[in-house]
Every structure is written in structure tokens, then in C-alpha cells.
Amino acid sequence: MKAENSSLTVALVTTHPPGRGTLNEYGFHLVRALSRKAELKRLILLVDELPAGADYDLEDALVPVHVEPCWRFGDWRNPLRILRAVRRLKPDVVLFNIQFASFGPDKVSAALGLAAPMLLKAAGIPTAVLLHNIMETVDLAQTGFAGHSVTAALIRFFGNVMTRALLRSDFLALTMPKYVEILSEKYGAGNVLLAPHGAFEAGPPPDPEPSAVRPRILTFGKFGTYKCVEPLIEAALVLRAGRHPDMELVIAGSDSPNTPGYLAGVRKRYGHQPWISYTGYVAEQDVPGLFREAAVVVFPYTSTTGSSGVLHQAGSYGKAAVLPRIGDLAELITEEGYAGEFFEPEAPHSLARALARLLDDDDRRRRIGRQNYLAARGLLIDDVADWYLLHLARILKE
Amino acid sequence: MNTQVIWRDEVPLLKLSGRFDAHGVAAIRGWLRDMTAVARPRLIIDLGAVEYIDSAALGLLVASLKRCRERGGQMVLTSLAQPVRIIFELTQMDQVFPIAASEAMAWAAFTPEPGRIG
Numbered sequence: 001m002k003a004e005n006s007s008l009t010v011a012l013v014t015t016h017p018p019g020r021g022t023l024n025e026y027g028f029h030l031v032r033a034l035s036r037k038a039e040l041k042r043l044i045l046l047v048d049e050l051p052a053g054a055d056y057d058l059e060d061a062l063v064p065v066h067v068e069p070c071w072r073f074g075d076w077r078n079p080l081r082i083l084r085a086v087r088r089l090k091p092d093v094v095l096f097n098i099q100f101a102s103f104g105p106d107k108v109s110a111a112l113g114l115a116a117p118m119l120l121k122a123a124g125i126p127t128a129v130l131l132h133n134i135m136e137t138v139d140l141a142q143t144g145f146a147g148h149s150v151t152a153a154l155i156r157f158f159g160n161v162m163t164r165a166l167l168r169s170d171f172l173a174l175t176m177p178k179y180v181e182i183l184s185e186k187y188g189a190g191n192v193l194l195a196p197h198g199a200f201e202a203g204p205p206p207d208p209e210p211s212a213v214r215p216r217i218l219t220f221g222k223f224g225t226y227k228c229v230e231p232l233i234e235a236a237l238v239l240r241a242g243r244h245p246d247m248e249l250v251i252a253g254s255d256s257p258n259t260p261g262y263l264a265g266v267r268k269r270y271g272h273q274p275w276i277s278y279t280g281y282v283a284e285q286d287v288p289g290l291f292r293e294a295a296v297v298v299f300p301y302t303s304t305t306g307s308s309g310v311l312h313q314a315g316s317y318g319k320a321a322v323l324p325r326i327g328d329l330a331e332l333i334t335e336e337g338y339a340g341e342f343f344e345p346e347a348p349h350s351l352a353r354a355l356a357r358l359l360d361d362d363d364r365r366r367r368i369g370r371q372n373y374l375a376a377r378g379l380l381i382d383d384v385a386d387w388y389l390l391h392l393a394r395i396l397k398e
Numbered sequence: 399m400n401t402q403v404i405w406r407d408e409v410p411l412l413k414l415s416g417r418f419d420a421h422g423v424a425a426i427r428g429w430l431r432d433m434t435a436v437a438r439p440r441l442i443i444d445l446g447a448v449e450y451i452d453s454a455a456l457g458l459l460v461a462s463l464k465r466c467r468e469r470g471g472q473m474v475l476t477s478l479a480q481p482v483r484i485i486f487e488l489t490q491m492d493q494v495f496p497i498a499a500s501e502a503m504a505w506a507a508f509t510p511e512p513g514r515i516g
Contacts, residue, residue, distance in 0.1 A: 039468075171490070180488055193490040196453045336453070337420075378420050378454030386460050390494045 010034065010392060011044040011091035013071075013082060013098070013116070016056060017284055019048050020254065021073055022222065023132060026309050027097050028284060029200045033385035035061035040389075044091050046070050046082055071113070073257065074104040079116040086125055093392045094120055096169075099132040100159070105257045107155060111162055118165040126395055128388070129166055130173045130195065135159030136182050138303070163187065170395040173388070195388065196336070197309065198381035201288075201316040214246040215359050218294035218319075220282070220310050223251070224259025226303040229266055233276065234348035235355060240275070244359060252279040252290055291317035296358050296365065298322045302345045311338060315376025320368040322354045337375035339368045399448075401426060406505060409440045415447030418455040418482075430462045439471035442504045446477030451485050463495060472496065476504040 015021035017028050027047075035043050040063045047056065049069040056067045070085040071078040086094055096117055103113020120127045135156060166172055167187055173195035174180050183192045217236065221227045229251050236249045255262045263278060270276070282290060291297070297314040301324050314321050321340035323333065333340060341354040358365040399422035402413040410433060412426070433441050443459070445451070459475070466473040476498040478486060486492040498504035 177488060194488045374420060378423075378452065379457040383457040383461060386464055387457075387489070387491075390460065390464070391490065394494055 007041050008039060008093070008389070008393065008396075009042040009044065009091045010040060010389075011046055011086060011089065011094045013046040013094065013096045015097075015102070016045060016047050018054050018056070019050055020281060021048055022102060022257070023097055023099060023309075025200075025284075025287075026132070026197075029198075029381045030097060030385060031058065031065075032060065033382045034388075035063055035065050036382075037063065037385060037389060042066065042091075044068060044089050046085055046094075048073055071103070074106065074109045076104075076109055076112050078103050078109070078113045079119045082116045083119050083123060086120060087123070091125075093126040093128065093396060095388060095392065096127070096129045096131075098129065100135060100138065100162075101258070107158070111158055114162045115165055118168040121168050121170070126392075127169045128171050128173065128392060128395065129169045130175075130388075131166060132175060134174065134179050134182060135163055136186065137179070167191065171391060173391075193391070195384060195391075196379050197312055198379050198384035199312045199316050199376040200309075200381055201313075201376075214248050215244060215295045216248045216250060216293055217296055217298055217355065218250045218252060218290065219298045219300055220252040220290070220313075222253055222256040224256040224262030227256070227299075227301050228346075229263075229300055230269075231346050231348045231351055232298055232300040233266070233270055233273075235351035236276075238348060238352040239355060239359070243356070246275075247359075248275050248277070250277045250279065250290070250294065252282050254281045287313070288317070291319060294319055296320050296322055296355060298351070298355070299324060300351070301326065311372075312376050315372035318369040318373040320358050320365045321372060322351065322358065337371070337378065339371045339375075341368075399425060401429075403429075409442065409505070409508070411442040411444060411501065411504070413444040413447070416449060418445070418448045418451045420452065420454045423454050423458045427458060430458065431465075434462055434465040434469065434471070434473075437469055437471075439466050439469055439473075440508060441466060441471070441473045442476060442498075442501075443473065444476050444501060444504075445482045446479055446501075448479050448482050451482050456485060456489065456491065459495070460491070472508060474498055474504045474508065476501050 012031065012034065014027035014031065015024040016031055017024050031045060034040065035058065043063055043065045045065065045067045047067060047069050049072045058065050058067065066089065068085050068089060070081050101110050104110040117127045117129050164187060167189050171191045171193055173193055175195065175197045177194055180192050180194045183189050219229060219232055223229055233249065236247060240247050267278060291313060297319045299308065299321065303326060311321060315338060321338065323340045323342055324345040325342045326345055341357050343354040344350040399414060399416040399418055404411045404413065433439055463473050474496045477500060478497060
């Protein structure tokens with residue numbers, strides 16, 4: 001059945017697997033949801049260029065999808081290249097799925113990329129932005145963008161400038177209520193709105209207990225800046241020396257673009273440990289098995305940059321989470337109905353105690369897993385995609 | 399969450415009260431699906447006595463609005479309680495849904511432009 005806005009052609013600027021840029025997982029699920037919306041006439045993906053030989057492969061799309069690799073991580077020309085692609089492909093509206101470091105590992109390319117929405121808007125193209133983090137809550141030192149206070153102050157200044165540039169969009173969607181409040185108050189912005197992250201998967205309640213006999217701890221992400229596995233390995237060593245000698249640790253994911261070679265350095269430092277698995281990049285089809293086989297999902301973060309997709313995934317698979325006592329994640333827990341055990345960041349013994357509280361108490365682990373499942377099931381990304389389409393239709397009408 | 403349905407001229411008005419969360423969603427999802435499954439569905443939802451609304455509940459309202467529009471119908475919200483109004487403003491869904499200031503206005507104006515009625 002066609003909806004009233006069935007002629008809508010949306011262009012989405014995003015990363016997408018097999019591209020390995022940040023938010024590629026979110027991009028995959030958002031694209032999958034949008035590509036099944038009957039009210040779309042066409043979906044255009046403005047994605048990053050892949051290495052030679054690699055290709056984008058989209059499946060199950062119900063609407064025509066055009067894939068246009070037209071930007072490259074770290075390329076200063078990204079805004080102009082995106083503008084050229086949009087002018088050629090003529091979508092009705094453009095939506096960006098980005099965070100502050102989406103377009104480059106260095107300050108210049110990252111900042112220039114963030115100018116793309118403003119450029120499009122100035123060219124008369126209806127433009128909206130889904131921004132997964134805001135500069136006001138990012139710990140620049142921890143995330144690898146500034147090691148000195150003067151550098152951090154400069155980046156914050158330019159961050160404010162870039163935020164104002166992003167606010168030139170027709171609307172700026174943020175995934176957390178606190179972010180909306182901060183930008184509304186600081187910048188007096190009236191075009192900022194809350195659009196929840198949404199859970200990736202729907203389905204029956206999963207079996208909270210893994211099939212593996214040995215308790216398996218999972219951490220999943222892009223590591224090396226504010227996601228460091230050393231405290232987790234140290235905590236696992238503590239537990240293996242005590243009540244959990246069979247415990248296994250799965251470190252799933254790859255290096256952050258800002259810290260190439262980080263995980264290789266970790267492997268070298270700890271030597272061969274047969275109970276630690278380094279999966280490297282995880283293909284989309286391997287994600288469910290990874291979570292299902294885990295007893296607990298750990299977030300060894302020292303800072304956060306926004307709503308955690310991995311937490312939503314852990315919830316989707318009914319897993320208990322172990323989280324650091326820091327800003328965004330703790331707020332996400334309370335605001336979105338998740339639960340977990342908490343530890344002090346970068347403190348292996350605190351992390352070991354938090355893990356033990358779950359591994360030693362089956363009922364507690366299962367109860368938290370069920371609560372996280374209910375929280376994740378509450379709003380699916382498929383529903384969130386409808387929110388975007390309604391808002392996009394609204395700005396076109398205006 | 400408590401529910402009450404009032405019919406007038408073949409148009410149902412669903413009155414909700416209490417916490418409208420994931421449990422409330424489960425309670426009315428089927429009813430809303432049935433009400434929006436017909437051709438040109440018409441529906442009013444009164445949120446005047448709702449003390450709390452979460453993203454799952456808002457997601458259900460959005461999905462129902464979408465189904466109504468797909469079938470050429472209309473769904474009007476009315477009497478948003480303060481906690482509900484805050485969430486609608488935060489998500490700017492107050493600019494997407496037709497919202498009537500009172501039940502009487504909801505009955506009276508049934509094919510409005512999105513935004514406040516009266």
C-alpha cells in the first residue's frame with residue numbers, strides 16, 4: 001500500500017558494511033529499515049568509497065536502492081563531492097547519519113566533512129542530520145582528538161562553530177534527551193529533536209544462557225581510543241585466578257581509525273592466551289552468534305561519544321551488561337530502561353568485581369538480561385525510520 | 399494503564415490513563431491494529447490522564463498514525479497531559495500529529511492540518 005508521500009526520494013549519507021567506518025552497523029540497520037518502506041520511491045546511499053575489489057551488497061530491499069560511493073574518510077573534498085553527487089542524483093531530501101569524527105581521523109578533514117549539511121542546505125537542498133554525539137559531552141583527550149588542554153579548547157571552539165553549521169540543517173536529530181536539552185539551551189536551537197537510537201533486532205526472547213559450557217565474556221567495538229581492552233584482560237586474569245578458571249574472553253571488532261595497530265600491540269603485550277579470542281572485523285551475519293554465545297557483554301570504556309549501539313544489541317539478545325560509571329552510558333541505562341553492573345573506569349579489580357556479581361549469580365544475570373531485552377524491544381529501528389520519514393515529509397511540506 | 403473506548407458516529411475515542419509504556423503498548427497494540435486496518439480509519443486518542451509515556455508508546459502512536467494515513471484515514475490526539483506534551487515537544491512529534499486541545503475539538507475537527515487544533 002502506498003502512502004501519501006510515496007514519491008519521496010531520500011538520500012542517506014552514511015557508512016555501511018563492508019565499509020568499516022564508525023556507525024557502519026547503525027547505517028546497515030537504518031538502510032535496511034528505510035529500504036523496506038513502501039512510501040519511498042527511491043533510496044540513494046551516499047557512502048564512503050571501498051578499497052579496490054570490495055563492493056556494497058544490499059539485500060532484501062523493497063524499494064529501488066542506488067548506491068553511490070562518493071566520499072572517502074580523511075578526504076578534505078568530501079563536502080564538495082557529496083554536493084556534486086546530490087546535484088546529479090536529485091533526491092528530494094538528504095539525511096546524514098554521522099558523528100563528529102565520521103569524515104576523517106584528523107581535525108581538518110573531520111571538521112570539513114561536517115560542513116557538508118550546511119553546504120547542501122545553502123544550495124537549496126532539504127537536509128536533515130542524525131548526529132550520534134555532541135561536542136559538549138565528548139572527552140577529547142580520551143577519544144584521541146586532543147592531548148593538550150589548549151588543543152582541546154581550540155577544538156571545542158571549532159566544535160561550537162561546526163555545531164552551529166550543523167544546526168543550519170532543517171532539523172538535527174539527537175539520540176538522547178540530554179543532548180537535545182544542551183543544544184536547545186546553548187545555541188537557542190529550535191530545530192533540534194529527539195529520535196531514539198532504536199534496537200536493531202526484533203524477535204522472541206532469546207535464551208539468556210549461552211550454549212558454551214565455559215562462561216564467555218564479550219566486548220565489541222572499535223578499540224584503542226576510549227575503548228581499551230587492557231583493564232578487561234587484567235580483570236579476566238583476576239577471575240581466572242579465582243572462581244572462574246575456565247572463563248573465556250572474546251574481543252570482537254577492530255582498531256579505531258584513530259589508533260591503527262592498537263589491538264596488535266595488545267596481543268603482543270599479553271602474548272598467546274588461548275582463552276582470549278580476537279575476532280577482528282565482524283561481518284553482519286556473524287553478529288547474532290557472537291552475542292548469543294556470550295554470558296555477559298562488557299563495555300571497557302573510559303568515555304563515551306553517544307548512545308551505544310552495542311548496548312542496544314546486547315539488550316536485543318537478552319544479555320546483561322557491565323558498564324563504566326561515566327556520563328552517557330549511565331544516563332542511557334536509566335532513561336531507556338536498561339540495567340547493568342557498573343565499575344570504575346580503568347580499574348581492573350572494580351571490573352572483576354562487577355563481572356563476578358553477574359557470573360556468580362545466575363538469577364541476577366538472567367533478570368538483568370531480561371530487563372535489557374525488554375528495553376531493547378521497546379522501539380525498533382524500523383519504528384525510528386518511520387519517525388524520520390514523518391519529519392522529512394514535514395520539512396518538505398513546510 | 400487503564401483504557402476506555404467511547405464511540406460516536408462510528409468513530410472510536412480511546413481514553414488512556416496511567417503509565418503508557420511497553421506494558422501499555424502490549425495491551426492496546428492489537429486494538430489499534432484492528433482500528434487502523436479498515437479503509438479510511440478514523441480515530442481519536444485522549445492522552446489527558448497519561449502520567450508517563452516512553453519511546454515504545456510513542457513508537458506505537460507513530461506506527462498507528464502512519465497506518466491511518468496509508469489507508470486514507472486520520473488519527474487525532476487530544477488533551478495531552480504535561481508529561482506527554484514534554485515528550486512530544488522533545489521529539490517534535492507535536493508538529494507531526496494533529497493535536498486537539500480538547501475532546502470536543504477532536505470530535506469537531508477531524509481532518510485538520512498537522513499541528514494544534516484549537
